[in-house]
């Protein structure tokens with residue numbers, strides 16, 4: 031076939047591997063005599079056909095193994111997606127989460143029969159509170175975004191309990207998209223807040239926008255520019271003076287472990303992403319696990335049930351009358367709570383600081399190595415990530431997308447691109463503490479080499495990637511006439 | 521132990537390149553008074569020791585190997601082929617992330633496309649997203665979708681929808697203009713408990729954005745939804761079906777054939793045991809016309825510059841990273857790995873396997889009910905059910921559960937937790953993994969606690 035590269039032949043769809051009558055995996059032997067469904071179900075309620083592919087076990091196995099090989103992963107090489115903390119996922123976590131005593135229990139078995147699980151989650155919540163400086167933690171949110179929603183709902187409920195209604199959320203222009211999206215989901219109005227040239231919040235603008243309709247400031251710490259907000263105490267003081275609350279986006283907690291507790295800085299409520307900071311795997315997009323820490327005044331509004339320790343043992347305490355309500359059918363992504371707990375106990379007190387130290391050191395090393403080759407709009411000591419701007423390269427007719435796609439030809443996964451929005455042609459690099467200096471050097475050299483090619487051979491960048499299983503894909507047609515469900519006619 | 525590979529020599533070299541003297545110099549932006557707190561945390565533990573600790577906690581939990589369990593109520597155990605977990609342990613799947621760079625993540629993108637296509641076939645719908653957090657949040661998002669589509673605020677919620685799902689829908693909609701009206705959808709009499717779809721149908725009016733039914737419902741019943749479908753159509757309301765057990769779709773008429781506009785469900789049972797409730801994966805499927813209202817990731821098939829087939833994240837202008845405060849939802853990280861497991865599981869079982877697990881489950885439940893009747897128990901089975909039924913527990917549901925547990929049997933879910941009128945009932949579930957020995961354990965425990 032013309033144009034088809036032979037290195038990695040394309041993999042057929044599972045539907046194309048099917049053959050009528052081909053047996054799949056055998057179901058268990060019948061334990062009981064069959065009951066004819068038609069004899070017990072109402073007419074019209076038994077389905078006539080079930081159009082699923084019939085594929086043999088070995089073909090299913092090979093299909094998904096071959097698909098997996100068309101992926102990049104942390105266990106293959108550095109995965110420097112800014113804001114995502116793609117660090118090594120310790121294998122002991124997977125062993126722990128699969129222990130039958132943790133994997134098999136049913137949510138509705140008696141509490142006395144799941145004391146170990148309840149103890150684990152209870153201890154995890156206490157430890158997270160200690161690490162981040164919050165009075166109470168819930169691990170019910172399934173991811174960071176859901177933590178944000180619970181946090182904003184708690185703030186609303188707290189305001190209501192004081193007879194106040196406030197509907198505005200201040201969101202810095204550097205914030206992750208989930209912050210404004212969450213504000214809308216909770217019925218609030220977003221007011222953007224500018225960033226000063228030094229990368230901090232613009233305090234004058236903050237003052238100008240603080241009023242008695244402001245329920246909260248949503249602040250990412252360290253910011254999405256990879257910078258620690260230098261006037262953090264002043265920011266939280268001013269928001270509180272105006273009667274508002276400070277919501278902390280803790281997706282970047284990795285930089286702070288053992289170095290500072292955000293709860294000590296005036297932050298009232300903050301989510302932590304266990305799938306970033308605490309090594310639960312990202313799973314190709316999820317599942318994650320969010321945890322939400324709150325100061326004591328917000329605790330009555332948290333979702334229930336919460337795990338409490340009584341003389342008789344651990345118990346599930348139903349939500350109180352002020353709770354914002356549950357956000358998960360049971361207690362959240364428990365499997366990931368087990369992984370996060372295993373990691374935290376592996377690290378211990380000493381390990382925490384080591385994580386932050388090496389994460390920040392690695393990011394600053396890359397900043398130093400890349401600074402001669404790229405513009406860095408906010409170039410000061412950074413925390414866990416460094417944000418470059420592809421502006422120098424754009425003047426050569428090369429966009430950040432081209433740089434990213436060319437990196438793929440080097441076998442290097444590109445950083446996060448075009449985020450944060452306030453940096454032109456942004457390349458957001460988060461190496462994490464689990465990369466070695468050799469790995470950092472290889473990454474830096476690939477990026478420097480691409481920056482050189484931008485000057486000497488820009489067409490290589492425009493045409494990239496050429497060494498991946500596919501070349502650039504037509505997203506416009508994909509959007510205009512979406513093909514999201516395979517049908518035989520295709 | 522931080523899994524950091526750096527040596528002190530590496531660190532010294534990096535510090536020199538940066539031009540600072542010590543790591544402490546990198547943290548000077550943190551207010552000095554709050555820098556370096558003393559954390560009250562335990563010591564670091566090597567692998568063997570941490571595993572010993574966690575195993576100690578695991579061993580305190582009772583599991584079906586030692587107990588005959590008849591618990592369902594939204595969290596089901598079915599046979600899952602061994603290859604599913606072998607796949608999910610592949611680093612290339614579980615240590616990747618959202619496929620932001622399509623050319624480097626074609627495997628994940630194609631698997632998402634296959635997942636969406638399989639969900640459509642199971643549910644009889646036209647489009648599906650790549651997963652949400654769980655079945656309960658899928659319902660919440662479905663309700664928000666219908667509000668956006670119809671610009672109406674009323675929701676008619678059947679009381680036969682899983683109570684935790686209803687709670688989550690209430691949480692998600694509390695701050696926006698949505699008014700959920702819950703209609704029991706069941707009635708209690710001396711003779712038992714019976715469905716009442718007519719009551720749900722009667723609650724639908726011209727302000728109704730959507731009506732929500734579960735199939736099989738929380739009480740295990742499979743009812744003919746026609747009255748609700750007709751009323752919804754008459755009033756221009758959307759119809760949302762909740763499916764808490766995906767295996768049921770192997771046997772039951774799919775929601776797509778019953779007027780569904782949106783299907784919200786939970787897929788955990790295809791991938792593994794209940795895992796104390798999570799991680800599962802929420803599925804959300806709808807009609808083509810509403811694709812731009814779907815929340816979350818969607819993979820699409822397209823071609824590359826050479827015309828070769830390839831896959832991308834598509835319709836991203838619905839999502840928070842592009843649309844920010846105007847996004848359809850704030851969801852970002854989803855439950856991709858569990859969704860992948862569901863796709864692999866369905867592929868490995870095939871249509872015969874999925875159907876057979878469904879039929880076995882139905883048979884096990886009906887045989888179990890018969891065995892209970894044989895020992896003098898009363899089963900409220902006037903209404904047709906799939907793999908869960910209501911057992912009369914004259915001593916009270918909670919007390920009966922406790923008494924059965926003392927005999928090594930998790931006898932079911934006390935329905936009094938849903939409504940006081942059901943205090944004297946248990947919801948009992950059996951599936952393809954229920955054995956004859958389990959049923960014998962239940963019937964003899966039942967006899968033992970009702971003797972004398």
Ligand SMILES: Cc1ncc(COP(=O)(O)O)c(C=O)c1O
Pocket residue numbers: 113114173174175176206208250254279281282303318320851852853
């Ligand atoms: C800064 C920041 N905030 C919030 C989120 C949302 O977290 P999640 O994806 O777990 O919902 C992310 C990551 O996606 C993030 O990087």
